Amino acid sequence: MITFPVLFINLSSILLICTVMLAIWRSRAKTAGHQLMVASLFMFIWAIGSFGEMAAHALPTKVVWRNFTQIGVFFTPVASLLFAIAYTGLGNTFRKNIARISYTFQGIGILLVATDHWHHLIRSRITLVRTPLYETLIVETTTLANFLISCNFFFLVAAIGLIGFHALTTTTNTRKQVSSVLFGMVIALAYSMVKVVTSERFAQLVPISGIFALSALFMLLGLLRYDLLLIPPLAREQVFKFVGEGIIIAGPDGSVLDTNPAALRMFGATIKTMEVTMRSNIPQLFEALQNQTYQSFSFYHENTYLQCDIYPIKDKRAIDVGTITIVKDNTEEKQKSDLLQYRAERDGLTGLYNRQTFIDLVELRLKENRGPMCLIFFDIDHFKLVNDQFGHMAGDIVLRSISEQTVRRLGPLDLAGRMGGEEFAIYRPHAHHDEAIAWAERLRADIANTEFTFAGTPFHSSVSIGICFSEHEGFDAVYRVADEQAYIAKAAGRNCIRYLVRN
Structure with missing residues (x-):
């Protein structure tokens, strides 16, 4: 019992x-x-x-x-x-x-x-x-x-x-x-x-x-x-799977050992094709993985702006055995940053560079590339009368139209900016004397022949253009001469061009 x-x-x-x-x-x-x-x-x-x-x-x-x-x-x-x-x-x-x-x-x-x-x-x-x-x-x-x-x-x-x-x-x-x-x-x-x-x-x-x-x-x-x-x-494994940032684990030779689903989505690849995708489409990332040092850089991949932070993995003897890369999709942040930069550099009405940005860019170009160039300065004739007769909305239409006509004629190295009010400036590097004058004449003629309409009333506008040709002078000297030539053009009856060649 x-x-x-x-x-x-x-x-x-x-x-x-x-x-x-x-x-x-x-x-x-x-x-x-x-x-x-x-x-x-x-x-x-x-x-x-x-x-x-x-x-x-x-x-x-x-x-x-x-x-x-x-x-x-x-x-x-x-x-x-x-x-x-x-x-x-x-x-x-x-x-x-x-x-x-x-x-x-x-x-x-x-x-x-x-x-x-x-x-x-x-x-x-x-x-x-x-x-x-x-x-x-x-x-x-x-x-x-x-x-x-x-x-x-x-x-x-x-x-x-x-x-x-x-x-x-x-x-x-x-x-x-x-x-x-x-x-x-x-x-x-x-x-x-x-x-x-x-x-x-x-x-x-x-x-x-x-x-x-x-x-x-x-x-x-x-x-x-x-x-x-x-x-x-298994919290680490769950984080690896579900974290929003991409994670890439690579060996000492840069070969991809493992990636999480977020990284595969960002690169549009599978685990088997991830390494091939990086080698062919993102060589700078693959090269960075082979260096096994901390690096941080950003790049575009298929309209996505990605930021990569690469960290070396060390064993107990402090020997590098691979890397772990954190990839973040910064497309939205990049778009916001670009928009803020655009608004800081550009004129809100015309989309041209604002005065300070234009000056900074031209001065940088002059330091990097000394050589023949021209600075074209012009302002709109009788612009105050347009505002007084039709209102500032009509004036805005004229400003935007002239800016658009200017941008359409710009070359790949040319710069254009709104210097304030109705004043504009154009920087043209390596411009030949006769070609630059002909270019400015076509712009003047296009603006003069444009018919503006506001509240059913048509009207025309024109510009007075001053040009300075120079090779070794700084921005302030060239800009002053171009401004003076535009003033001379106004004194000559407006809607014309005056220029000066400086040695």
């Missing part, structure tokens, strides 16, 4: 396992929660079977309960290994295949145990032993059974190895929760090994359900105290 101490130990262990299963059930959707739930279920079956065997009196009944216990004995190590794989992420790619093979193999072992009374391939003899606390079965196993027992140890040792490795490589806070679960597994493994070595004499003193009480206690501690499943051990 089972005694009260044995009854208390077994019921306590079963109650603790049920508590763990309830806590895990609430967190089953979390990382590795399903696998831990399955492992706890098989532990529960193991404990129930062990308790049933102890409570039974007849030998055949005890054997039936022992056979039922084998479901937990064979499947708990496999479930523990699958939990360790899912929890640590190590070998997660092969988890489904490992599950199919392992459960099938262990299921065959359970079937052999259940049908042993027909073939006797597992047990050579079963003896009922009575102790002061309870009655237990002592089973003499065959070579095949010992092999199956060794496989159970293999699965459990592999699970403990994965958890142990993860405990060594994870963060300090996470290491506490991992170590708690690890200790619970080690208790079960140590008990099983001692049980085998002592030919189950140890089991007569300490029943398996008592060990499960300790094992379940540490698992419960890791689950509740350290919030095991609410702090996903």
